[in-house]
Structures are given as structure tokens and as C-alpha cells.
Amino acid sequence: xxxxxxxxxxxxxxxxTCGITGCFLILRKLSMLADAISHTVLLGIxxxxxxxxxxxxxxxxxxxxxVGLLTAVGVQMLxxxxxxxxxxxxxxxxxxxxxGVILITVFADDVHLDVDHALMGEITFVPWDLVQWGFLPELxxxxxxxxxxxxINLVIIGLFYKELKITSFDxxxxxxxxxxxxxxxYLLMGLVSxxxxxxxxxxxxxxxVAMLIAPGASAYLLTNKLSIxxxxxxxxxxxxxxxxxxxxxxxxxxxxxxxxxxxxxxFALVFLFSPTKGLLSRKFTMKKLKMD
Amino acid sequence: xNPVVVENLTVxxxxxxxxxxxxxxxxxxxxxxxxxxxxxxxSTLIKAILGLxxxxxxxxxxxxxxxxxKDRVVGYVPQRGSVDWDFPTNALDVVLMGxxxxxxxFKRPGKKDTEIAMECLKKVGMEKYAxxxxxxxxxxxxxxxxxxxALAQDAKVYFMDEPFVxxxxxxxxxIIELLNELxxxxxxxxxxxxxxxTVKEYFDHVMLLNVNTIAxxxxxxxxxxxxxxxxxxxxxxxxxxxxxxxxxK
Ligand SMILES: Nc1ncnc2c1ncn2[C@@H]1O[C@H](COP(=O)(O)OP(=O)(O)OP(=O)(O)O)[C@@H](O)[C@H]1O
Ligand SMILES: [Mg+2]
Numbered sequence: 435x436x437x438x439x440x441x442x443x444x445x446x447x448x449x450x451t452c453g454i455t456g457c458f459l460i461l462r463k464l465s466m467l468a469d470a471i472s473h474t475v476l477l478g479i480x481x482x483x484x485x486x487x488x489x490x491x492x493x494x495x496x497x498x499x500x501v502g503l504l505t506a507v508g509v510q511m512l513x514x515x516x517x518x519x520x521x522x523x524x525x526x527x528x529x530x531x532x533x534g535v536i537l538i539t540v541f542a543d544d545v546h547l548d549v550d551h552a553l554m555g556e557i558t559f560v561p562w563d564l565v566q567w568g569f570l571p572e573l574x575x576x577x578x579x580x581x582x583x584x585x586i587n588l589v590i591i592g593l594f595y596k597e598l599k600i601t602s603f604d605x606x607x608x609x610x611x612x613x614x615x616x617x618x619x620y621l622l623m624g625l626v627s628x629x630x631x632x633x634x635x636x637x638x639x640x641x642x643v644a645m646l647i648a649p650g651a652s653a654y655l656l657t658n659k660l661s662i663x664x665x666x667x668x669x670x671x672x673x674x675x676x677x678x679x680x681x682x683x684x685x686x687x688x689x690x691x692x693x694x695x696x697x698x699x700x701f702a703l704v705f706l707f708s709p710t711k712g713l714l715s716r717k718f719t720m721k722k723l724k725m726d
Numbered sequence: 727x728n729p730v731v732v733e734n735l736t737v738x739x740x741x742x743x744x745x746x747x748x749x750x751x752x753x754x755x756x757x758x759x760x761x762x763x764x765x766x767x768x769s770t771l772i773k774a775i776l777g778l779x780x781x782x783x784x785x786x787x788x789x790x791x792x793x794x795x796k797d798r799v800v801g802y803v804p805q806r807g808s809v810d811w812d813f814p815t816n817a818l819d820v821v822l823m824g825x826x827x828x829x830x831x832f833k834r835p836g837k838k839d840t841e842i843a844m845e846c847l848k849k850v851g852m853e854k855y856a857x858x859x860x861x862x863x864x865x866x867x868x869x870x871x872x873x874x875x876a877l878a879q880d881a882k883v884y885f886m887d888e889p890f891v892x893x894x895x896x897x898x899x900x901i902i903e904l905l906n907e908l909x910x911x912x913x914x915x916x917x918x919x920x921x922x923x924t925v926k927e928y929f930d931h932v933m934l935l936n937v938n939t940i941a942x943x944x945x946x947x948x949x950x951x952x953x954x955x956x957x958x959x960x961x962x963x964x965x966x967x968x969x970x971x972x973x974x975k
């Protein structure tokens with residue numbers, strides 16, 4: 435397959451995976467926690483390397499889940515102990531991230547990973563980073579990781595759809611009917627962790643937040659139905675990746691930066707022009723009401 | 727067997743107890759008002775009974791057993807302000823959530839559940855709004871949807887946190903009709919209520935709460951000026967006092 439199509443495929447996979455998972459972050463107002471996790475999983479990657487002495491995908495996913503959950507549990511515990519939620523996030527996030535940065539510099543010679551790369555990602559190199567899994571031919575590692583994570587996310591969201599929905603809408607009612615609300619929260623944070631790690635190579639820790647939050651935020655303004663929101667979010671994630679790629683080759687700029695920018699532009703357009711919840715339509719209805 | 731028995735319940739959020747040594751029993755098939763000033767711990771009491779917050783001490787029994795959600799005997803109407811009404815979902819979908827406890831893991835609510843949910847919407851006069859996005863409902867309509875969701879839970883004991891807040895007189899009448907209907911079916915309904923004027927008319931029993939149980943029992947015995955003054959302290963307005971005196975004559 436051509437170099438260009440690999441980048442498009444990997445970008446789109448990141449768009450879909452992040453877009454779908456991100457919807458629940460929007461609905462639960464957890465964008466900041468997602469931001470934190472996207473950075474602390476760096477520590478997970480380094481630990482995975484130290485333990486396994488390889489950059490194998492499976493170890494990276496496991497490391498991400500462990501540290502992602504550590505982040506979520508740490509924030510929950512501090513918050514429960516009476517510390518404000520944003521302060522809890524700030525403390526846990528910076529601490530775990532800092533440990534990750536220190537470990538990277540200690541093991542810098544061995545880990546093929548520098549902080550810049552982890553933060554910014556480089557989708558340009560994705561087609562050449564090939565691995566061989568089982569009976570499959572050699573394929574780009576980012577492609578394999580993202581496909582695996584997408585399948586995991588779809589299965590989990592499919593299995594626990596109504597539980598995710600009710601714990602997002604009304605956690606008290608959910609607890610009253612006996613659902614393990616906190617466990618479902620951690621399950622979602624686990625998904626966010628593996629999604630982040632799988633998207634790391636392509637878009638990096640900072641831009642992955644844009645991919646997680648922006649499509650869901652746009653979709654939220656376009657529909658009144660959760661299932662449609664998930665669908666639209668996936669669609670917007672893919673569109674941003676594809677448009678972003680062509681924009682980048684046209685302007686000769688960073689591809690991942692361009693993808694994230696397009697996500698931002700789509701959100702701005704939806705925010706202004708959404709037929710029901712857009713700024714203009716709301717202004718327009720107000721005016722019409724005044725004139726009547 | 728009494729549906730709800732609370733003994734020496736103490737709950738604290740940080741250090742200061744919000745409920746202290748609360749004890750009361752609730753007879754079956756009655757409408758019970760939980761009355762007390764803001765911050766008295768009414769919502770906390772309900773949450774503690776439902777196991778939503780941990781208790782520091784005490785015993786809570788629902789039909790002689792520790793509360794277990796999977797027994798599905800309890801229905802809950804939270805305070806309306808406790809959820810985000812901009813959530814992308816419609817009225818029918820919210821009522822369907824009342825069926826989730828019956829549906830169980832890994833399954834979706836089926837046709838039967840949808841029928842039940844529609845029926846419950848009908849009971850609260852909201853069937854026309856089944857497909858309406860919940861943010862586009864008025865406050866009173868949202869309250870009715872919450873009520874319909876509790877009905878869909880098909881429980882034996884209901885806890886309702888201020889179901890009359892922000893509803894007009896007609897809706898209030900409709901809701902009280904519905905609660906009386908539940909009562910006739912032998913269900914027990916506990917309602918957090920703020921309007922002292924209507925207490926005698928609505929409730930068979932009352933439970934006066936302000937951190938401690940001030941009094942609990944049949945309305946005509948317990949809902950006295952003396953008990954109210956003890957519950958509300960100086961906060962009971964003169965207007966209410968006058969009216970209560972008039973009613974008591
Ligand atoms: N999550 C919380 N953390 C700490 N304190 C709380 C919390 N929730 C409630 N409180 C405190 O507990 C007390 C009782 O609160 P609760 O909500 O039970 O009162 P209420 O009787 O329902 O009041 P209202 O009539 O205003 O609804 C209040 O003093 C309140 O400040
Ligand atoms: Mg309350």
C-alpha cells in the first residue's frame with residue numbers, strides 16, 4: 435500500500451477511535467481528566483519499556499492502562515479526601531508526568547522515544563514503523579495498535595452501552611439501581627488510556643486531546659440522540675484526519691498539527707452554524723421572537 | 727412488616743454530622759411527608775437509605791432486609807437539579823432508564839420495556855412528549871418524566887425528593903393524584919416536601935427532620951405547631967404560624 439494511504443488510514447482510525455471514546459468524556463465533563471491521562475500514559479510507556487526491554491505494542495497498552503487508571507484513581511482519592519477536582523487533577527497529572535520525563539531522560543539512550551515525539555507525534559514516520567503480529571504480514575505498528583484498540587472500544591461500548599449512558603446522565607440513579615458507578619468510570623478511563631497510547635505515534639499527547647474532545651463537542655451540538663452523537667463524532671474524526679492530511683501536503687506543514695487544526699475549525703463552524711444549537715440560529719430565533 | 731425502618735442513623739460528610747441518631751418507621755401503603763428546613767438533611771436521609779452515601783452508624787432495613795438494589799423494591803426520584811438536562815436523550819429514553827434494573831447486564835431494553843415506559847409516560851400525561859429532547863421540556867414536564875421513570879421501576883417503596891418544586895398547581899394536583907393511586911395499590915411513598923400549607927391534605931404520616939428526628943407519626947398527631955417550631959426554630963414565618971393556628975382550631 436502506498437505511503438499516502440497508510441497515513442490516511444492511520445489518521446482516520448485515530449479519528450474514529452478518539453471520536454467515539456471522546457463523546458463520553460464530553461457528556462461526563464471529563465475533558466480535563468482525559469488531558470491528564472493523555473500525558474501520564476507517557477510514564478506507562480516508559481515503564482513498559484523498562485519491564486519488557488522492548489517497544490512492543492501489547493506492553494505499551496498494558497502500561498498505559500495501569501498508569502491511566504493510577505491517574506484516575508489518584509484523582510478520585512484526592513477529590514474524595516476533600517481536595518477540589520481540578521486541583522487533584524493538576525497534582526496527580528504533573529507528578530506522574532514528571533516521573534515519566536525523568537525516567538525517559540535516564541533511559542534516553544535505550545528508549546527510541548523522546549519527549550518531543552511523545553508530545554507532538556509524527557504521523558509521517560508511521561508507514562515505516564513496521565511490525566509482524568502472528569500470521570499477519572508486516573504492517574505499520576500504529577495501524578495494528580489503533581485497529582486493536584478500536585475493536586476493544588467498540589466491544590466495550592457495545593456491551594455496556596446502557597450502563598455508560600445512565601451513569602453519564604444520572605449517576606445517583608445508576609447507583610440506586612445497583613450499578614458499580616465508579617467501576618464503570620474506571621472502565622472508561624481504561625479505554626481513554628489505551629486510545630491515547632495507540633494514537634501516540636501518530637498525533638502525540640497534546641494533539642490527541644484535540645482528537646478526543648473536538649469531534650464529540652461538535653457532534654454534541656448537532657444532535658439530541660446519544661447514538662447519533664457517537665456516529666457523528668466518528669465521522670467528524672475521520673473527516674478531520676482526511677482533510678487535515680491534504681491540507682498539510684498542500685501547505686507543506688505538520689500533518690498531525692493540521693489534523694488537529696481542522697478539528698478545531700470544524701468545531702468553530704458547528705458552533706456558529708449548527709441548525710439547532712448554533713450561535714447564529716439561536717441569535718436568529720431570538721430576533722424572530724422579538725419581531726413577532 | 728414495615729417497609730422502612732431506620733434506627734439511630736448517623737451520617738457525616740466531613741466531620742460534622744448531617745444526620746444524627748435518626749430513627750423512624752414507616753407503615754406500608756401510606757403517603758409519608760419528610761419535612762424540614764433547608765439543610766436539615768432530607769436529601770441526605772434518602773441517599774443514605776439508598777446506600778448512595780456511607781453511614782457512620784445505625785441500621786436501615788427495607789422490608790426487614792438490608793437494602794439491596796437487586797431486590798428492586800425501591801424506586802427513586804432525585805431532586806430535578808441533580809442531572810444535566812442538556813444530555814442528548816429524549817423523554818421516553820429517560821423513562822426507559824427506570825427499566826435498566828430489570829433488564830440486567832449485556833441486554834438492551836426490549837419491546838415490553840418500551841411499552842411499560844410509554845404507559846408510565848401516559849400516566850403522568852406526557853405521552854405526547856415521548857420523543858421530545860429533554861432540554862426542550864418545561865421544569866414541570868421534566869419533573870413528570872422523572873416521576874414516570876420511577877413508575878417504570880415498578881417498586882414497592884418510592885422515595886421522591888421534592889417532586890413538587892417548580893411545578894404549577896395543575897401538575898401538583900396531577901402528581902398527588904398519582905401518588906394516591908400508588909397508595910391504593912399498596913405502595914409506600916416517601917416525599918420530601920416544603921409547602922407546609924398542604925401537608926395535612928397530602929400526607930397520612932409525616933416525619934419532621936432537622937439533623938435529628940423531631941417527630942414522626944400520623945399527621946394529625948405529629949404535625950403540630952409545637953413540633954414545627956422545634957423543627958424550624960425561629961425560621962418558621964409568622965404567616966405560616968397564623969395559618970396553622972387557624973387550621974388547628
Ligand atoms: N456532598 C456534600 N458534601 C458536604 N456537605 C454536604 C454535601 N451534601 C450536603 N451537605 C450538607 O449536608 C447538610 C444536609 O444537606 P441535604 O442536601 O441533605 O439537605 P436538605 O434537607 O435536602 O436541604 P434542601 O431542602 O435545601 O434540599 C447541609 O448542611 C449541606 O450543606
Ligand atoms: Mg434536598
